[in-house]
Amino acid sequence: MxxxxxxxxxxxxxxxxxxxxxxxxxxxxxxxxxxxxxxxxxxxxxxxxxxxxxxxxxxxxxxxxxxxxxxxxxxxxxxxxxxxxxxxxxxxxxxxxxxxxxxxxxxxxxxxxxxxxxxxxxxxxxxVKYGPEPLTLKPEEIAKLFIKPKTRNIKSALLNQQVIAGIGNIYADESLFRAGIKPTRRLGSLSAQDRMNLAKAIQEVLKEAIKYKGTSAQNYYDANGQKGSFVQRLNVYGRKNQPCKKCGAPITRIVVAQRGTHYCPKCQK
Ligand SMILES: [Zn+2]
Structure with a gap:
């Protein structure tokens, strides 16, 4: 999507x-x-x-x-x-x-x-039905979105459009990789530093993906009928069993919030 x-x-x-x-x-x-x-x-x-x-x-x-x-x-x-x-x-x-x-x-x-x-x-x-825009908030404001409810896992929070708008499966997985956070972590287990790292990772990933005109994982085309080239820069999404670009460990795929979720078991804690 x-x-x-x-x-x-x-x-x-x-x-x-x-x-x-x-x-x-x-x-x-x-x-x-x-x-x-x-x-x-x-x-x-x-x-x-x-x-x-x-x-x-x-x-x-x-x-x-x-x-x-x-x-x-x-x-x-x-x-x-x-x-x-x-x-x-x-x-x-x-x-x-x-x-x-x-x-x-x-x-x-x-x-x-x-x-x-x-x-x-x-x-x-x-x-009104949508949460704030990740590229207009300051990182410290984004970090605050991931404090409550403590029992919610971070992947679900990222996908929830009322918590933060515009993030889907690809950029949730990629942001969590860059922040070094495992997708199943409960919000209550995240430190202030984790939340800040994630906020910065979200902005970094989204800005970079816009620069490369998005990700054509399946059948996305932009308004000029061209594919986006961010797919080559993906670290985890769609890379099940392929080596992590950072540590070489195979990327794992699990299901979180009913969505296929990719992460590196070594780099993400
Ligand atoms: Zn790794």
Whole structure:
């Protein structure tokens, strides 16, 4: 699933191209995951001017000049890719937008993603459901998020979008590796230094991943249809039984919070 660095990459690319342009035409190829549904959404979006495209948590938000927003959650396999105006739709495409001189396709192989048009109040209500952004807080503020509840394990805390927004399985595992913390550790067992190390590791990993335009572990593509290259820099995620890049011990895979979790049994305590 695209996480913070992947969605941030897409939003920056879309903002560069779409900012200031007007939606000229909307085509729904597969209905069912958009709100409001069908023609109603088409009528609403036509002639809307995109003021900016920004990320919040793992959401792509198109802000319109009238204060309303179009919010996409890509979920497992979604993409928003800029294409040529002569583009011929493919099997998994859901919607096509003609925006100024550009054309954009929202596609989704597994169909878990959704796109919602929200007024300013609905948008504000949605944002309340998410925890703080890891790249706007200071490390000491992030560290405080991992104090309670003491019995929760740190991997679950990192994945919980109400605790901290935008982190998923890849960057939870990578942050814990860099901080030297085993994913099963209870929050109550973490020292102040552990929490601080983790806070710094989270920011470091996310910033680096944005620099490399994200991780294409499965089928993630950015808004230009390119793969992210952070996958080569992963230390633990997806590296079961491969040697740890730091100590050589084989990377272990266990299940924590119902998610496949990778860590180095020697480097992470
Ligand atoms: Zn190691």
């Amino acid at each position: 695209p996480e913070l660095p992947e969605v941030e990459t897409i939003c920056r690319q879309l903002n560069d191209k779409l900012k200031g342009h007007v939606i000229e035409c909307v085509t729904i190829l597969q209905s069912g995951r958009e709100k409001p549904a069908g023609q109603k959404l088409i009528d609403i979006l036509r002639r809307k001017k995109i003021e900016s495209v920004k990320r919040r948590a793992k959401l792509i938000v198109w802000h319109f000049s009238d204060g309303t927003a179009l919010v996409t959650h890509l979920k497992m396999t979604g993409s928003q890719i800029l294409v040529d105006k002569k583009y011929i739709p493919k099997k998994h495409d859901r919607m096509v937008f003609e925006i100024g001189p550009h054309c954009l396709v929202w596609a989704d192989i597994r169909k878990f993603g959704h796109i919602n048009y929200l007024d300013s109040k609905e948008f504000a209500d949605l944002l």
